Amino acid sequence: MRTSQLDALVRVLSFYLAALVLLIVAGGALQYTLGLTGVVISQLGIFVALPLLFTLRVERRPIRPFLRLRMLTLRGWARSVLLGTVGWLAAQLMGAVLVLLVRQLGGEMVQTYQILLDASSWLALLVGALLPAICEELSFRGYVLGALRPLGPTAAVLLTGLLFGALHLSLVRLVPLALLGMLWALAVQRSGSILPGMVMHLLNNGIALGLTFFVQEQANPAALESLDAIPDGAIWLSAVMLGLMAAGLGVTAYFLAAGFSPRHLLRPLELAEEWSQAVDAEAEPVPATDAAAAEDAELRRLSAELEELRQRRRRMLWxxxxxxxxxxxxIYLWAAARELAVVFA
Structure with missing residues (x-):
């Protein structure tokens, strides 16, 4: 791994650790004392202020191009909505498989966002869908994906999705959340705009919350309890079928995301001069004289010292x-252990 790649990785991990600690400590305290108001404050403070601070002070880049704040064409909006719907279906099927597996292992999934379900539906959609779609996308598909660019497009997409999934501090939901994060990152990377990620994030949270409110109002407890009487063989078969359907929808979503390109931008994409790589000019041969030989020896000594400094910096970055x-x-393993203790209590 090159020094520039290590430097980018350290910056992103520093941002991630700061967001993680603030989310657990400050976010938890604000939510406990202020309820939904605390959720709003923590979202704005952690997932908006922090990426803006790192972009300006650590990366020293202009906000708009670095965070990909660019408008989409009508085709880009339509593709984002279609991809968001397909991605949500795939994630829900994967979630259903996880619910079946957890129940077979003697556990019971817990409601993660009960504070939203206790509020009115419109307020829950605003705080649980629209706000995270803007704030969390600025952090992950904005800052993290941009800062990881030196690692290459594939590594940046994969690592962005993995970090996004792990930030939810859930081992049971890690896979679908990470895959969604990768899907959204791929769409943002290919399009050059952060808006596809925001649209898909909004649809994913909004549809899930809306259906949850509908089920709570319409569900029959007797019908839900009858699920326990389903034979084990049928449950495993259902899990396999749901998994195959989720895989098919996931492949479809991947090709939809990969189909994004800068042509979906309302304005042409500007040249990213800040990421261009300069080509070193080939040195001209030096005449073989005593003075030139002495100067050449001094240059070799300075080059050796510079290489030593580079190696020392690389070791420090590692x-x-x-x-x-x-x-x-x-921190993630600690949170995952607490989750498993609740799920299999």
Missing amino acids: AAALVIGGLCLM
């Missing part, structure tokens, strides 16, 4: 990446 990444992993 150490920083391992330490920060290890802290993030420890």
Whole structure:
């Protein structure tokens, strides 16, 4: 891994650790004391202020091009809505498979966002769908995806999705959330605009919350309890069928996301001069004289010292990446253990 790639990885992991700690400590305290108002404050403070701060002070880049704040054409909006719907269906099928597997293992899925379900439907949609679609996308498909660009397009998409899924601090829901994050990152990367990610995020949360409110109002408890009487063989067969359907929809969603391009932008994409790589000019041969030989020896000495400094910096970056990444992993495993203790209580 090159030094520039290590540097980008350390910056992103530092941002991620700061967001993770703020979300657990400050976000939890605000939600406990202020309810939905605390959720709004934590979303704006963590997922809007923090990426803007890192973009301006750490990356030292202009906000609009770095965060991909560009308008879509009508075709781009339509493709985003279609992709968001297909992606939501695939995620729901994967979630249904996880529910069946957890129930077979003796666990019971818990409602993660009960505070939203206790509020009115319109307020829940505003706080649980629209707000995260804007704020969390600025952080992940905006800052994280942009900062990881030196790692290459594939690695940036995969790592952005994985970090997004892990930020929800759930082991049971990690796979569908990470895959959704990768799907949204691919669409944003191919289009050059963050808006497809926001649209798909809004549809995913909004449809899920809307259906949850509808089911709560219409569900028959006796019918739900009858699910326990389904034979084990039928449950496993249902899980396999749902998994195959989710895989098919996932492949469809991938090709829809990969079909995005800058032609879906309302204005042509500007040149990203800040990421261009300069080509070193080939050095001209130096005449073989005593003065030139002495100067050449001095240059070799300085080059050796510079290479030593580079190696030392690389070692420091590796150490920083391992330490920060290890802290993030420890926090995630701690939260995942707490989740499993509740699910299989």
